[in-house]
Amino acid sequence: MTNDSSVNGCCEHSERKVNFGPGPAQLPLEVLKNVQAEFLSYNGSGSNVMELSHRSSAFAKIIQEAEQDIRELLSVPESYAVLFLQGGATAQFSAVPLNFLNLKSSQTADYLVTGYWSEKAAKEAEKFGKINWVVPKSDKYRDVPSESTWKLTENSSYFYYCSNETIHGIELEDIPSIVPKDTPIICDMSSNFLTRSFDITKFAMVFASAQKNFGASGLVLVIVRKDLVEKSTNKSIPVTFDYKVQIANASMYNTPPTFSVYIANKMFNWTKRQGGLKSMNQLSDKKSKVVYETIDQSNGFYMNVIENKYRSRVNIPLRIMKDGTANEKLESLFLSEAIKANMIELKGHRAVGGIRISLYNGVSLQETTKLVDFMRIFQKNNS
C-alpha cells in the first residue's frame, strides 16, 4: 500500500492536500482509510460495496443505517421520508416543481432568489409552471432584502429558498418567518447541510447533495413530508423524480448509487462520532470566525462584501485589494503560493472572481488555522 504510513488524523499525511474547494470536498482521512481497508471485502462479504447487489442484506443494512443516522442527527419524525436519489441537487430543481407546483389553488410557487443556485432553481421551475420571484432579480448578490419587502403569492403551492449560496457566500441562518404557516417551505441545503442543527418540522422538504458535507457526488438526500407527496396529482413525472414512487420503493425503484450511499453512511457515522450537529455547529463557528477575523483585521487587504448578518460559515468569497480595487495579480499569486503550501481549490467562482474558502465538515480547525496563518504572512509580504 502506498500513502499508508502516516498516523490516523489529518495533516501529518505526507502526500495529502488540504482541499478548500466548494465541492466535491475533502473527506476525513480516517473515513478514507476505513473504506480503503475494506475495499476488497466489505465487512466480510467478499465483495466491494460497489459489487454488492442493491437488494442484498449487506447493502440494505447500509442504506437503512444511513437513514437511521440522518433521522437521529436531525430528529426526523416518521411523518417524513428520507430518500437517497441521483442527479445531484440540480435534478431536484426539476423534481420539486414537477411534484409540488400543483399543491395549492394558485398553481404558483414562491422562490426567494438570493444567489446563483436559487436563481438556477427558479429558472428551472419556470419550465413547469408559474413561479413568483419574491424579491427582484439582483445583478450582484451581497445580502437578502428584508422580509417586509417580499412579495408572496396568496395560497402559494410552496415557498422555496437556498439556505447557503455556495458561490456568493450568503447564508440564511433563520427560516423565513413571514411565510404563512400553511405554505410548505422547501429548502436547498446542499452546502450547509450537517453544519448546524435545524428544526426539520418547519420544512416541507429539504435536500442536499452529498459531495459537500457527506461524501461523494452522484447522490442527493431528500427529506420530505409524506402527506404532501400524497397530495401531488401530476401524472407525468419522470419516474426517477416521482417522490411517491421513490418512497414506495425506499429509494430503490432502480439501482441507487450504492457506493455514494455507502460513503454517506460512513460520513453520517463520522459526524455522530464527532458529537453530532452540536459539535459540527461549534466547529463551523470556530473555522469561519478565524477566517472572517483575518479578513476584517486585514485593513482592507482582504475584502468580503457580504453583509455580516448573511456571511456564510461554509463558503467565504474574498477579493485581495490594492489601491482600493481587487488585484487579480495578487490573487493569482495567492493561489499559486497556497498550492505550494499544499492548500488547493481556493480559486473563486468566475461569477464573482477572487478567492473562495470553503469550510465543509471535512475541513478541520487545524487546517483552517494553517490557511489563516498563510493569509497573514501573504498579506505581510504583499502589502
Add this chain to the structure above:
Amino acid sequence: MTNDSSVNGCCEHSERKVNFGPGPAQLPLEVLKNVQAEFLSYNGSGSNVMELSHRSSAFAKIIQEAEQDIRELLSVPESYAVLFLQGGATAQFSAVPLNFLNLKSSQTADYLVTGYWSEKAAKEAEKFGKINWVVPKSDKYRDVPSESTWKLTENSSYFYYCSNETIHGIELEDIPSIVPKDTPIICDMSSNFLTRSFDITKFAMVFASAQKNFGASGLVLVIVRKDLVEKSTNKSIPVTFDYKVQIANASMYNTPPTFSVYIANKMFNWTKRQGGLKSMNQLSDKKSKVVYETIDQSNGFYMNVIENKYRSRVNIPLRIMKDGTANEKLESLFLSEAIKANMIELKGHRAVGGIRISLYNGVSLQETTKLVDFMRIFQKNNS
C-alpha cells in the same frame, strides 16, 4: 491492509466471493486493487478522486480518457456525443421520449417489448406521448416474434428496443432489419454493452448503465447522434435529462458522479488491455457456451425455456426440474450450496423464479467453469 496478501489475478483471493449477480456486478480484482492502492492520493494529486473538483484538470483527464476509450472501443464517430449521466438506465426511459418523441410528424414512437425492461421503458414513455407496441404484450417472454409480424408506425419518431433482457434472458444479437432506414433506432444495451462489438452508426442512440460491465452504479453512458439532439424541440425537459444541455456542457452541467466515472475509466482501460471487444465477445461466447451445454446435457434437470436463437449470453435464467416441474426445494438447496462454495447472487428474479447466472465481463472463464463443475456435481447428487 486486510485481504491484500493474494497474487494479482482472480480466484485465489482468500476472502473474495464469485458474484454471478445481475448487477451491480463483480469487478476484476486487479481493477479494485489498483483503485485501493491510489485511494488516499490519486496519481499524486493528494486526494481521492471523490475529493477532486469535477472542474480540476485531474478529473477532466479522467472523463476525457473515458470518452476516448469508448470512442476507440466502439469506433464512435465525432457525429455522436458520448455522455456520462446520472439516474441509471431508468432515467433514460424518461429522457428518451422527452427528447425525441416529437422528432417526426407521427409524434409516436415504436417500442419492441421483449421483456421486463423494454416493457418498463414503454410504459414510462407513455406518460409523455403516443407509444406504439410493435408486438402484442406477452405474459411470459420466451422469444421474439418474427419481424414479419411487427406493426410499425409510419413516420415513427424512433424505434426503441432492449438488446438484452436481464431478467428474462433474451438477447437480440442482430439489429432489427425491418425498421425503415430513416427511423432512428434507440437501444438499451445495459446488460450486454461491451460484451460484443456492434456498428454504432446503425443506431441513433444507445445507452447502458455502468454497474454491469463497466463498474459502479449511479452512472449511465449515453451515445447519441448530435444532429438528432439538435432537432428536438421540447422546451420542458428537466435540465439534467436535456441532451442538448448535457452535450453543450460535456456532461458537466452539474457535478457528475465523479467516482463512478473514474471506475468506468479504469474498466474501459481494463477492457482494452484484455484485447477489446473482440476478446470480450470470445470470452462471452465461451462462458455462455459452457453454461448452456451444462443445461442442455442435463437430461432436463436444468431447464432454460428461451428459444435458442434468443438465448442471452450474459443472463441465463434456469429452473431445476423434478418429475417434470420446477422444484423450488432443489433450487434453494442449489443456492445455499453455491453460497457455501463462495458463489453468490445466483437467485432468479421473482418474475421468473429459479436460478439466474449472469456472466458479465468481470466474471472470468475460470470462475464460470467452477460454476458448471458445481452444477454437474449438484445434479449428480440430486437427481
